[in-house]
Amino acid sequence: MQLSGGSEADQRVGRLIGRIPVRNIWLLFLYASDLARFYGQHGAAIEESPDFPGLIARLLCYAVDRRLRRNLSRGYQKKQAVLTRVRGRIDLLETFAGDLLSKGMIACRFEEFTFDTPRNRLVRAALGELATRVDELPLRHECVRLAGDLGRHGVSGLTPSRAELSADRIGRNDADDLLMVSLAKLVFDLVLPTEDAGGHVTTRVEKDAVLVRRLFEKAVGNFYKAELRHLGWSVQQGKSLNWQIEYLTPGSASLFPGMLSDIILEHKGLGRRLIIDTKFTSVFGRSQHREAVLKSGYIYQLYTYLRSQERQHDPLSVTATGMFLHPTIDTDVDEAVRIQGHEVRFSTVDLSQSTGSILARLRGLVAVETRSRSQLT
8 A cells, every 4th residue: 555645635634644544543543452442532632643653642641631630540569668667567587687676777568559650650651752752842842741740740760561561450440541551552562663773764654654554454353353243253363374284394394484364253153254364555466468466476375374274174164265455545446256165355445534434344344255255156
């Protein structure tokens, strides 16, 4: 998919990242982060964002400011200190080793109820990182201000480890922290890649394309999880597919490539299995005699996915469907072919459309896939 700057007319309709409306970037972000409950909120902040880091910074500032106004969440933190009175449990070894009793002191281990929790430290670190990345001066100042406010509440500037964050689970009573913490995590995990080493300088458009590609791949799988599970479908993401290997030389085990599917949808009651591979590239290539032709490499890939998984004891493997799903701008493709019992589909979703149209398209692709199979029978 080719991303380029939008026209002035496009800009009047809404803010764009490349040629994609920023509201649709927000939609992908919500599904990629399992935050679909926030769909439809923060419309003004979204449309005011000129780029993706600006979008995340604006929304994070909003979420942090709201938490500070509604009482920042606190948690217990384990501490040890030498005190003049007993607090918590006495550390006997430290007390006697340092002869603290003769000095009127005692070593203690205790838990302190504090704002300096891993999640709050992560948010402060994310604000500091964003302050160095966004171009808008007022937004940069807002990030610095809120980071300072967290500091005045006792939140340190030390970025928490992944182990600390995994132990700091967000419960039902902390639901207000969900958006704030998810945005902060994406600053480091997904949204803001560092510059590549070497002499190549990545342009903003290239960076935005990388960000949208990551979001698209994850958002599609999470969308189908949210939409289809209650209808009896199982949804698997990132599942390894095994070859039916009958013979393997000793040295080939480390050289033989693996297969990893993006999304597998399955409904045993309907007798359906659909393997979806998302591609953030054009659905078409060129040949010597034709201007537009489906890419042969993709056909080979899906054919391999489908035929290599056939098992006699697994009826769905013999009739499974494969689909390549490409994001596009102002293009609509949904074509199918049957090869040796397997339907192979090439479909697109137009990210320049309204968010409602995008969701309807993703829903319709599964329905269309089911109908088209009966038509091709």
